[in-house]
Amino acid sequence: MLTVLLILIPFIAGLIAFGLKGSGPKVLAVISSLATVATAIGAWCRLGTAPDSLSFTANWIPQLGSQFRVGLDGMGMMLCLLTAIAFLLVFIAIYNRNYESSNSFYGLLLLSQAGLTGVFTAYDALQFYIFWELALIPVYFLCSLWGGDKRIAVTFKFFVYTFLGSLLMLVGIIYLYTQNPDHSFSWESFTNLHLGADQQNWLFWLFFVAFAIKMPVFPFHTWQPDTYEQSPTPVTMILSGIMVKMGLFGVIRWLVPVLPEGVHMWADVAIVLSIIGIIYASCIAMVQSDLKRLIAYSSIAHIGLMSAAIFSHTEQGMQGVLLQMFNHGINIIGLWIIVEIIQQRFNIKNMDELGGIAQKAPRMAIFLVIISLANIGLPLTNGFVGEFLMFSGLFQYNHWFMAVAGLGIILAAVYTLNMIQKVMFGNANALTETTTDLQPAEVLALSLVVAIILILGVYPKPILDLVSNTTAVVLKF
Template sequence: MLTVLLILIPLIAGLITFGLKGSGPKVLSMISSLATVVLAIGAWCRFRTAPDSLNVVANWIPQLGSQFRVGLDGMGVMLCLLTAIASLLVFITINGRSFEKPGSFYGLMLLAQAGLTGVFTAFDALQFYIFWELALIPVYFLCSIWGNEKRIAVTFKFFVYTFLGSLLMMVGIIYLYFQTPDHSFSWASFSALQLSQDQQSWLFWLFFVAFAIKMPIFPFHTWQPDTYEQSPTPVTMILSGVMVKMGLFGLLRWLLPVLPHGVMVWSDVAIVLCIIGIIYGSCIAMVQSDLKRLIAYSSIAHIGLMAAAVFANNEQSLQGALIQMFNHGINIIGLWIIVEVIEQRLGIRNMAQLGGMARKAPRMAIFFVIISMANIGLPLTNGFIGEFLMFSGLFQYNHWMMAFAGLGIILSAVYTLGMIQKVIFGQENELTTTTTDLKAGEMLALSLIVIMIFVLGVYPQPMLELVSNTTEVVNKLF
């Protein structure tokens, strides 16, 4: 029942929020997000003692062979917890802000959370597809209504990319459905299929393109920087912190176990695309002056490394990718909170117009430096253990691929340190002398992030235990 409540609470709260006015949407959103964090922690505890109790099967559309199947393994628990924490951090950060049509804004944010949680818990392909779209639709409206001046064209591009990817995945799901002996959409039926290598080879691309667009992986990435730049920053936090993990989750839950021979045939090609994305994203990030675009391109590089580790498909690479999915989500949200603070205070994101903020906003400067260091994997921060395991797994798979992927570490340090220098240090100017330090809500959100950075950096054992035996992470639960 815990698993169902993780979906139902934000879903029902989101629908109710549409009809609320005044401070009602903020209050209900905060209550809902706190409740889902508590439930996600409860699911983690229950998973350690009685994992089968988190699985729910109910009749849904028996005529189509589709049942309502939700469940949680270590990967699902981790990503549901990330979704709940991310939503709470966003609502804490924007508590002091006002939005036009707040009921609609907060309602759509909660519906997106429900869709994301549904994706991470689904063990029925049709149900997975429905939640996949449910997570996308609210984000489309959030970007197109509350985004910046170029939001319409950018949101249309985002919609076209993701819709085409979803369409390809739907074709693949329908084909696999007709290959199952029992005409079922269940994960167990799909993973038990004995398809020929030729079938798996072309089916691989239907699913891979859909997941690659969502992450995104080069060359399917072009929607991402524009969307991150034009979206409201709270929406960008959810997009980059959680929603891109849908693609990585799809690889692990559906692509690897259902089409293993297709993965074996095309894994080298996929890893090469990921490595190109790592180097390309890092190089483009180095020449950016806009904070949002710099973080957007850096995210392409980080996600590319995680995807490459997934396709390396050994114990260490998979563990590293899973841990990094959580840690990257926490760190990138922290960076977006800093960007939100700067944009709200000064109305700009251009690093050439910033500088000397350490004097006027010392607490913000400290948080910015800590989170930036965690984002490049400094030892004793949460970003280190995942990167270490991913590179170790890639080294086992192919030495040369690991060497080229490792360039991302060097480039990441270059653009991150440059960003810190331009934003925090240097000379003050007429604009930055007017800035103020963190408010209570911003301070609380960033403090929670920094606590997680150091706790998971110094003692990552709980997370390692959660994703242990990752070669078994796709084992059937039903």
């Protein structure tokens, strides 16, 4: 029942938020997020002692053999915990912001949280597809109503990309259902299918393209920088911190176990595309002056490494991916919180117009430096262990792939340190001279981010233990 509550709490809170006024929606959002985090922690505790209690099955569409079936393994638990923490951080960070039609704004964010949690807990393919779409629908409205000047064109492009990917995945799901003698959409039935190599080879691309668009992986990434730039920053936090994990989750949960021969056949191609994305996005990030676009391309590079490590099909690579999915979500949201603060203070995103902020806001500078160094995998931060494991897995698979992908570390250090220098250091100008330091809510959100960075940087064992069973299951296929 705890698994169902993880979906119901934000869903019900979101519906209620639409009818509230004044500060009611933001207060409800924080309370809902705290309750969801507490429920996720409770589910984590039950996972080790009574895992069966976290599964729930009910008749849904018996004529099609589809059930409403949710459950949690280590990966699902980790992503549900990340989702709960991420939304709490977002709601705390923007607590002092005022949004037009705030009831709709917070209501849509909470509904998106419910959809995301549904994706990470689904063990029925049709249910997975429906939650996949439900998680995206609120984002379409959030981007188109509260986004930047080019929001309509950018949201349309985002819609076309994601709808095309979803349609390809739906075709693949329907085909697998027709080949299933059990007439069921259950995960176990799909993984027990005995499909020929020819079938798996073309089915692979139906699912991979859908998941690659969501991650995104080169060359399916072009919707992402524009969407991140034009979306309201809280929505960008959710897109880059959580929603990109839907693609990685889909590959690990549905693609690798269901189409193992297709994955083996096309692994090299998928890894090459991922590595091209690492280098390409890193090079573009180096020449960016727009803060939001720089972090957007940085995210493409990090996700590219995770994608490559998945297809290396090694134990260390898979452990690194699962750990880094959590860590990347925390780190990237921390960066977006600071971008949101800067944008609110100065109403600009151009790094060339900033500088000297550390003189007037030293706490902001300290938080940015710590989170940025974690994002490039500095030892003793949470980003280091996951990257080390992923590079180890790639090295076992093909040392040349690892060598080229490793260039991303150097490029990441270049554009990250350049960003810190331009934004925080140097001489203050007329714009930054009068800035103030962080507000209490902002300090709280960023302190939580830094605490997670340092704790998991020194002691990542809790997350590694949590996802170990997922690694064992995936590597069987």
